[in-house]
Amino acid sequence: MNPHVTALSKHEETIITVDVRPDGVAVITMNDMRETFNTITRRFGEELRDAFDRVARDTYIRAAVIVSGKPDSFVVGANIDMIRGIKLAVEAERLSSLVAAGLRQMRAGEKPFVAAVHGQALGGGFEIALACHAIVASDDAKTSFGLPEVQLGLIPAANGLFRIAERAGLETAIDLGLTGRNLRAPKAKAMGLVDEVCPRPVLMDVAVERARALSETKERPLPRKRQNLSQWALERNPIGRALLFKRARAEMMKKTHGHYPAAERIVELLECFATRGNAAAAELEAKSFGELVVSETAHRLIEIFFATTALKKDKGVDDPTVVPMPVEHVGILGAGLMGAGIAYVTAGLGIAVRMKDKDDLGVGRGLKTVHDLLDERVRKKQLRREDKDQTFARVTGTVDMSGFKQSDIVIEAVFEDLALKRRVLTETEEVIKDSCIYASNTSSIPIREIARSSKRPENVVGMHYFSPAHKMPLLEVIQTERTSPRVVATCVALGKKQGKTVIVVNDGPGFYTSRILAPYLNEATYLVTEGVPIEAVDYALVDWGWPVGPIQLLDEVGIDVALHVGPILFKAFGARLATPPAMDKLVGDDRKGRKNRRGFYRYDLPLSKRRRRQVDASVYGVFGAAPTKKVAAEEIQMRCSLQFVNEALRCYGDRVVRSARDADIGAILGLGFPPFRGGPLRYADTLGPAEVLRRIRGYEDRFGARWTPAPLLVDLERKGKRLYSA
Numbered sequence: 001m002n003p004h005v006t007a008l009s010k011h012e013e014t015i016i017t018v019d020v021r022p023d024g025v026a027v028i029t030m031n032d033m034r035e036t037f038n039t040i041t042r043r044f045g046e047e048l049r050d051a052f053d054r055v056a057r058d059t060y061i062r063a064a065v066i067v068s069g070k071p072d073s074f075v076v077g078a079n080i081d082m083i084r085g086i087k088l089a090v091e092a093e094r095l096s097s098l099v100a101a102g103l104r105q106m107r108a109g110e111k112p113f114v115a116a117v118h119g120q121a122l123g124g125g126f127e128i129a130l131a132c133h134a135i136v137a138s139d140d141a142k143t144s145f146g147l148p149e150v151q152l153g154l155i156p157a158a159n160g161l162f163r164i165a166e167r168a169g170l171e172t173a174i175d176l177g178l179t180g181r182n183l184r185a186p187k188a189k190a191m192g193l194v195d196e197v198c199p200r201p202v203l204m205d206v207a208v209e210r211a212r213a214l215s216e217t218k219e220r221p222l223p224r225k226r227q228n229l230s231q232w233a234l235e236r237n238p239i240g241r242a243l244l245f246k247r248a249r250a251e252m253m254k255k256t257h258g259h260y261p262a263a264e265r266i267v268e269l270l271e272c273f274a275t276r277g278n279a280a281a282a283e284l285e286a287k288s289f290g291e292l293v294v295s296e297t298a299h300r301l302i303e304i305f306f307a308t309t310a311l312k313k314d315k316g317v318d319d320p321t322v323v324p325m326p327v328e329h330v331g332i333l334g335a336g337l338m339g340a341g342i343a344y345v346t347a348g349l350g351i352a353v354r355m356k357d358k359d360d361l362g363v364g365r366g367l368k369t370v371h372d373l374l375d376e377r378v379r380k381k382q383l384r385r386e387d388k389d390q391t392f393a394r395v396t397g398t399v400d401m402s403g404f405k406q407s408d409i410v411i412e413a414v415f416e417d418l419a420l421k422r423r424v425l426t427e428t429e430e431v432i433k434d435s436c437i438y439a440s441n442t443s444s445i446p447i448r449e450i451a452r453s454s455k456r457p458e459n460v461v462g463m464h465y466f467s468p469a470h471k472m473p474l475l476e477v478i479q480t481e482r483t484s485p486r487v488v489a490t491c492v493a494l495g496k497k498q499g500k501t502v503i504v505v506n507d508g509p510g511f512y513t514s515r516i517l518a519p520y521l522n523e524a525t526y527l528v529t530e531g532v533p534i535e536a537v538d539y540a541l542v543d544w545g546w547p548v549g550p551i552q553l554l555d556e557v558g559i560d561v562a563l564h565v566g567p568i569l570f571k572a573f574g575a576r577l578a579t580p581p582a583m584d585k586l587v588g589d590d591r592k593g594r595k596n597r598r599g600f601y602r603y604d605l606p607l608s609k610r611r612r613r614q615v616d617a618s619v620y621g622v623f624g625a626a627p628t629k630k631v632a633a634e635e636i637q638m639r640c641s642l643q644f645v646n647e648a649l650r651c652y653g654d655r656v657v658r659s660a661r662d663a664d665i666g667a668i669l670g671l672g673f674p675p676f677r678g679g680p681l682r683y684a685d686t687l688g689p690a691e692v693l694r695r696i697r698g699y700e701d702r703f704g705a706r707w708t709p710a711p712l713l714v715d716l717e718r719k720g721k722r723l724y725s726a
Helices: 042-057 080-084 089-108 124-131 148-152 160-168 170-179 185-190 200-215 229-235 238-256 261-276 278-293 296-313 337-347 360-379 385-393 418-429 447-453 485-497 513-529 534-544 550-557 559-577 581-588 619-623 633-653 660-671 680-687 689-703 711-719
Strands: 004-007 016-020 025-030 063-068 073-075 113-117 120-122 134-138 144-146 182-184 196-198 329-333 352-356 395-398 409-412 437-440 460-465 474-479 501-506
Touching (some): 016 042, 042 089, 063 200, 073 124, 080 296, 089 124, 113 200, 124 160, 134 200, 148 170, 148 296, 160 170, 160 278, 185 196, 196 200, 238 261, 261 278, 296 501, 296 680, 329 337, 337 360, 337 395, 409 418, 418 437, 418 447, 437 485, 447 460, 474 485, 485 501, 501 660, 513 550, 513 581, 513 633, 513 660, 534 550, 581 619, 633 660, 633 680, 633 689, 633 711, 680 689
Parallel strands (some): 025 063, 063 113, 329 352, 329 409, 409 437, 437 460, 474 501
Antiparallel strands (some): 016 025, 460 474
């Protein structure tokens, strides 16, 4: 029989093809020509099952290799559009059962299947590979494995978690399921999840050779990571397993506070697998998947996924003809933690970076920060040492303006002081070329105020990075009425290359994120001055879904920094955004927060006693309020979070943000608004404008002007409308 190719579909463009080699090894190629990436759809699943059946029936075929036709990816998971379109739990349950049954049938057949993986194998893609009898992966940096479903409020739905448990143990399955983190190929091999890692050019040769070898033997043992004694004790006996799952639940609940049902189901499924076996666990998996697909949490998280995906394609300007300028050289004014963080994320793009600071010591610290961040990636095997050296070589430092003449964009990251920022801008414009963009990294000072002394105000823009700049995912680009659209588009393009999700906002005091954060932090401070214990305020908000409490956040940001923003917002918005008087008292007592180890919490404890954060009780004396008032957690949650929501509605009504989507993504990625609630505007829609207004009116009656409802909220309630129309 000669080699031949079979298209397994009546459609004009097939997704799956089978090419039978002369040696009897079938090559199953997955390539959805309509899409950039392969995703699992109903049609994809049908064609893949047809391919499995073809391999099983054809007596000439001895083994099969599954490979992607995409240049740099395998399969990146289920098609999210398909998932979003499912309306009934039973429909999703049936889909999960069918896919899982198909993979089990392939696995149980007499002929071996080998996955040849290059690029991302995520979600269902990883599950397809895990169902094969062996996995061969390229050693390319683009190759990774992961089960990210939990990040969308879902669970893996094709028995992948159970196969990970078989190969690498229950602890590994719990970890990968709950975190959704990705693994590079060498790490996956070390964990027993991949059989062989090889250079990309020989990937198919190695996979075919392994397929041939497997076809010659009936025994196909799973690769297993050798477990140490403690792992064996935990997983191989009922008492140990019970302890393992009890600990997993406790750690999971500590992180999720019960707001993410998918995380709870993952632990439940793996416990079922460990105690009742594969069949019972598979049945529970399909049922759980169906229930989660139609859950409110999954809807919110999937909406966020689509919003961030749309922002990746958004140029930040309405005119489609605007083209970003090329950026090859970036100057950074200020080599502190922020400036160095920006330098780090920029140099990795192949762009030359020049950092300036006031003296050699400052420059040296900045360079060391960049070097240390690159070293950390090398230690984690995320970057090769030679690549690290090349990246670091692109970053240079100076104490004057030498080297800035060739900059395409200069990012200023000096202290939050208007006079200083104006002076730095004036001095810089004397050196840089006329086409150079000048971007101020400020969190609150209006860009138009900084640009007053500029010769070229059309080139002045804001780029508000969040600290730490190398980790935080959001970038807020601020445009004035005079900023050129091409300047905005260039900054957006650069931010996206730096790995940021970028929102464009209109200029104004506090812009968007700092403005909506201020009333939230203010209300938390008012609660403390009323006698509510600090830890009660923080715990209530963390329990509601915030990553850290507002009082702890004040310590982290810097009490002095928060107080510095206050007058800017007060000047623009009056008493509604006035900083509580207690903040002046704290700074007067030399309390700046973590930075000087004096704030709301104690930072002078030995390491052995820092496991649980302790309040500095002396702070109550500064306030003149004893922590004796008991307030229901819901009252604390609503007072702080509704202040945040109300100001977000004001910003949207004032056209500070371009869309409700941008408002919600900015709040989630920049400030930590609970993702499962969908963002402040989505939350207002979910609760209902009438109910939000009723609650805010109640607080206005009690506390006055700072609770004046947003005009947009009043208008929505009057018209009976919502921001997100169904």
